[in-house]
Amino acid sequence: MALPSQADDKVYHLKLAETWGANTPLLGDTTKRLAYLAKTLSNGRLHIRIDSSNKHKAPFGVFDMVRAGQYDIGHSASYYWKGKLPNSLYFTTMPFGMTAPEQYGWFYYGDGQSLMNEVYEPFGIYSFPGGNTGVQMGGWFQKEINSLADVQGLKIRIPGFAGEIWAKLGAKPVNIAPGDLYTSLERRTIDAVEWIGPSLDIQMGFHKIAPFYYTGWHEPASELQFLVNKKAFARLPADLQQILTTAMRVVAYDMYIHFQHESAVNWANMKREYPAIQVKSFPKDVINAMQAANSALLAAHAEKDPLAKRIQHSQASYMAKARAWTEIADQAYLNSMSE
Amino acid sequence: MALPSQADDKVYHLKLAETWGANTPLLGDTTKRLAYLAKTLSNGRLHIRIDSSNKHKAPFGVFDMVRAGQYDIGHSASYYWKGKLPNSLYFTTMPFGMTAPEQYGWFYYGDGQSLMNEVYEPFGIYSFPGGNTGVQMGGWFQKEINSLADVQGLKIRIPGFAGEIWAKLGAKPVNIAPGDLYTSLERRTIDAVEWIGPSLDIQMGFHKIAPFYYTGWHEPASELQFLVNKKAFARLPADLQQILTTAMRVVAYDMYIHFQHESAVNWANMKREYPAIQVKSFPKDVINAMQAANSALLAAHAEKDPLAKRIQHSQASYMAKARAWTEIADQAYLNSMSE
Numbered sequence: 001m002a003l004p005s006q007a008d009d010k011v012y013h014l015k016l017a018e019t020w021g022a023n024t025p026l027l028g029d030t031t032k033r034l035a036y037l038a039k040t041l042s043n044g045r046l047h048i049r050i051d052s053s054n055k056h057k058a059p060f061g062v063f064d065m066v067r068a069g070q071y072d073i074g075h076s077a078s079y080y081w082k083g084k085l086p087n088s089l090y091f092t093t094m095p096f097g098m099t100a101p102e103q104y105g106w107f108y109y110g111d112g113q114s115l116m117n118e119v120y121e122p123f124g125i126y127s128f129p130g131g132n133t134g135v136q137m138g139g140w141f142q143k144e145i146n147s148l149a150d151v152q153g154l155k156i157r158i159p160g161f162a163g164e165i166w167a168k169l170g171a172k173p174v175n176i177a178p179g180d181l182y183t184s185l186e187r188r189t190i191d192a193v194e195w196i197g198p199s200l201d202i203q204m205g206f207h208k209i210a211p212f213y214y215t216g217w218h219e220p221a222s223e224l225q226f227l228v229n230k231k232a233f234a235r236l237p238a239d240l241q242q243i244l245t246t247a248m249r250v251v252a253y254d255m256y257i258h259f260q261h262e263s264a265v266n267w268a269n270m271k272r273e274y275p276a277i278q279v280k281s282f283p284k285d286v287i288n289a290m291q292a293a294n295s296a297l298l299a300a301h302a303e304k305d306p307l308a309k310r311i312q313h314s315q316a317s318y319m320a321k322a323r324a325w326t327e328i329a330d331q332a333y334l335n336s337m338s339e
Numbered sequence: 340m341a342l343p344s345q346a347d348d349k350v351y352h353l354k355l356a357e358t359w360g361a362n363t364p365l366l367g368d369t370t371k372r373l374a375y376l377a378k379t380l381s382n383g384r385l386h387i388r389i390d391s392s393n394k395h396k397a398p399f400g401v402f403d404m405v406r407a408g409q410y411d412i413g414h415s416a417s418y419y420w421k422g423k424l425p426n427s428l429y430f431t432t433m434p435f436g437m438t439a440p441e442q443y444g445w446f447y448y449g450d451g452q453s454l455m456n457e458v459y460e461p462f463g464i465y466s467f468p469g470g471n472t473g474v475q476m477g478g479w480f481q482k483e484i485n486s487l488a489d490v491q492g493l494k495i496r497i498p499g500f501a502g503e504i505w506a507k508l509g510a511k512p513v514n515i516a517p518g519d520l521y522t523s524l525e526r527r528t529i530d531a532v533e534w535i536g537p538s539l540d541i542q543m544g545f546h547k548i549a550p551f552y553y554t555g556w557h558e559p560a561s562e563l564q565f566l567v568n569k570k571a572f573a574r575l576p577a578d579l580q581q582i583l584t585t586a587m588r589v590v591a592y593d594m595y596i597h598f599q600h601e602s603a604v605n606w607a608n609m610k611r612e613y614p615a616i617q618v619k620s621f622p623k624d625v626i627n628a629m630q631a632a633n634s635a636l637l638a639a640h641a642e643k644d645p646l647a648k649r650i651q652h653s654q655a656s657y658m659a660k661a662r663a664w665t666e667i668a669d670q671a672y673l674n675s676m677s678e
Contacts, residue, residue, distance in 0.1 A: 037585060040578065040581040043578035096676060101596060101599045102599065105596050108596055108597075109600035135668035198664065215667055215671035238382075239381070239382035246376060246380060249589055250585060250589040250592070253592040257448065260440045260661070261444040261447075261449070264441075264444065268663065279671075281674075287675055287676075321606070322600075326673065328552075328606070329554070329602065330438060330473075331670070331673045332554035332555070333438070333554060334670045336621070
């Protein structure tokens with residue numbers, strides 16, 4: 001059989017800007033894996049140069065740089081753009097939202113990817129899932145939270161939409177540079193810090209100085225994002241387009257599993273070193289108030305924006321089905337083993 | 340920059356035998372996706388022909404056919420070979436074992452893949468993860484199981500290792516051809532049927548005739564398998580090797596998400612049509628007895644076979660860490676929303 005016509009033999013060079021600093025564990029591994037796969041799957045015809053924020057100096061400028069064509073690809077998170085693009089909020093994770101497998105189902109077998117396309121298309125950008133962190137923890141607390149009363153005036157470092165929810169409950173979300181967080185928590189200038197989970201919290205050292213580790217509610221499945229400039233994508237021959245999208249898809253899944261692994265290993269290390277860490281879940285009245293605040297914020301957004309309303313509806317109806325299955329599958333299984 | 344030397348421009352043809360019948364939903368979609376990706380990633384240089392069991396007539400001969408080189412690739416499940424290769428048992432799923440994300444962590448970031456290599460290498464075969472079904476349900480029951488007493492003499496269709504465990508509890512596992520299962524369950528010739536989960540149970544119709552659907556314990560994360568003949572793999576140029584292994588990896592993850600999606604959709608459909616279906620978990624004394632029987636069977640195997648012992652140890656120690664994380668992450672999150 002004759003060889004089907006090869007598009008061409010040129011080497012294509014793409015530039016990728018990532019929000020993260022050089023060699024950030026897990027997140028930076030994902031872009032390195034992407035570049036490796038692009039090169040090896042294409043026999044050297046697709047080359048991706050990675051610039052970390054140390055180089056491009058604009059961690060939260062990735063969207064604009066990919067839009068402008070300064071970079072062909074970005075690795076970041078959709079909810080960072082909610083200031084300029086409010087509907088980008090829905091494609092990372094939502095408080096009390098889907099778990100990672102549920103959300104991948106929504107992206108790939110429900111309407112998630114096509115709704116994301118609708119949000120990003122006006123900017124000449126494709127957005128694809130870019131790797132999942134799994135459940136993020138609720139944060140490190142100096143005092144136990146026994147009821148909604150304990151939340152009043154609580155100084156907590158937690159950014160974004162989750163911070164707005166804490167504020168609605170009566171807490172005082174504060175902004176503190178990452179480099180000052182440890183000292184602020186140690187000196188009790190602040191009462192609590194939300195970070196990520198054992199995978200990356202361990203290097204921050206919060207477990208050494210705060211006794212309570214609260215379970216997650218606000219980011220059950222944070223999905224990173226690959227941004228691709230549409231014109232740059234269109235310049236690639238069809239096989240390299242397929243190589244790029246397939247490589248992004250597999251490294252995203254891999255990051256989810258890698259986070260799972262590192263979370264398990266680092267949680268075991270934390271507990272070995274500090275066996276007194278107490279894992280707590282927020283009490284029912286706090287969870288109820290968080291859910292009510294979340295619903296109110298979402299309703300306000302849906303009222304102003306018909307596309308937001310459609311996305312919320314799509315997520316809610318997908319999640320209702322997906323969660324009903326998760327409850328009789330994974331949740332029932334896990335509970336039957338731990339009761 | 341000059342083009343790195345292309346290995347060659349030949350079109351390579353591989354033959355794949357799958358255990359499944361033609362066009363089996365989900366399972367058959369996975370091999371079709373593999374062939375599609377192999378073709379498009381390689382710009383037509385890698386062609387995979389899929390033979391279903393309708394063609395090759397040997398659903399459980401896939402291992403032997405790949406070993407002999409009659410086929411280059413197989414799509415099947417590792418535990419099917421436990422008769423001739425007892426340690427193949429450990430690479431599909433284990434009763435009370437890891438969930439899918441935990442097990443992928445073991446395969447890719449723990450010792451899972453290298454232990455699987457050790458088991459398959461003597462046969463000139465590579466084995467790779469081939470897609471996960473997620474949690475399989477415990478089965479459809481005509482009567483409620485309230486205690487271990489209700490298990491005595493229970494006639495249940497459940498094959499393999501899980502059937503051995505049921506037998507140890509006092510049940511009577513029976514073998515019945517799939518085509519006769521519906522009638523046997525309807526006429527109460529048998530008391531219960533284990534199949535898969537809503538994704539594929541729906542077409543069997545058991546929900547129309549059995550009121551109790553029990554949650555899973557025996558196959559929390561059944562991972563299918565790609566078998567690859569080593570000599571056939573070695574004949575491929577390096578870029579096509581990378582294309583084949585990457586395509587297998589991504590279609591495996593995709594199958595996990597596809598099962599998640601179809602389970603959710605079909606479970607919603609079942610409940611809409613038959614709202615009286617009652618979901619039950621086995622009572623604590625039954626679960627305890629199942630766990631004890633499982634441990635006894637595993638211990639007997641480990642005693643006879645040092646490699647089995649090493650694999651069991653690797654799984655148990657990986658799972659201890661992974662589950663401690665799952666408990667404070669996914670499980671705590673799901674429970675906080677459903678309490």
